[in-house]
Amino acid sequence: MLHLLLLLLIRPSPSLVMTSSLCVTAPWRHGNRVSAMDACQQPEAAGGGLTLLCGGLRLTRVPVALSNHTTRLILKKNLLRSLPAHSFSDLFLLEELDLSHNQLSCLEAGCFFGLASSLRYLDLSSNQLSTLDPAVFGGLHVGANLTHNPWHCDCSMQMSTPQLDLDTSSLETVVCQTSDLPNLGAVGLPLVLLVEDWDLCQPVRRTTDVLTLVTMFLWFLTLFSYLIYYIRYNQAVARRHLDYLKFLESRDPFRPT
Structure with missing residues (x-):
């Protein structure tokens, strides 16, 4: 969007x-x-x-x-x-x-x-x-x-x-x-x-300046949103990986008690 x-x-x-x-x-x-x-x-x-x-x-x-x-x-x-x-x-x-x-x-x-x-x-x-x-x-x-x-x-x-x-x-x-x-x-x-x-x-330049500022703001907002999504996605992947490793350790028959 x-x-x-x-x-x-x-x-x-x-x-x-x-x-x-x-x-x-x-x-x-x-x-x-x-x-x-x-x-x-x-x-x-x-x-x-x-x-x-x-x-x-x-x-x-x-x-x-x-x-x-x-x-x-x-x-x-x-x-x-x-x-x-x-x-x-x-x-x-x-x-x-x-x-x-x-x-x-x-x-x-x-x-x-x-x-x-x-x-x-x-x-x-x-x-x-x-x-x-x-x-x-x-x-x-x-x-x-x-x-x-x-x-x-x-x-x-x-x-x-x-x-x-x-x-x-x-x-x-x-x-x-x-x-x-x-x-x-x-x-x-x-x-x-x-x-x-x-x-x-002057009205044209003023409107153009406003559009430029809004465009830059939305560009940075999009970039920031993507970075947040990327960090959270990698955290979710890492969490699933750790959970999987813990699951494997719990099922290891040679694991010392």
């Missing part, structure tokens, strides 16, 4: 492990797999760049066959829930990407792959995003609108923020809707201010 309890305590709690968020991408509906050239408006743009206006089309997926001459892609007011990896990997000239007013709650690592050298502005406002993952935004040094998302400020967010290349002013728009420190006034504060003034990893 002690061994089982020890294993359960050693096993890390999912709430204490800082991992990148995993996306479970639902199968796309084939009827919604549209071509950008068929559905999106293409107004005249100065400088030779191509603008694709794909807003308000109730899309659940980024359109296919996007021209690699596109410099502005407007996908606002659709029904996008997630972005798979390499969603825009062919758009080497893309400078502005508007994904506002969708239902994005999951951004897969690599969804912005190929945009690091060209993208200058990214709008992710009014979605359902709750965490900033360096694997998603890594390499993007852009100005971003991240307002009106239910950001959850926790230890993972605090640790990932210094790894982001996003423009500093962009991070100021990340306002904590929920937090691991709700009773201390953290809710409603910008993430950058919270990171400077608060230690969001």
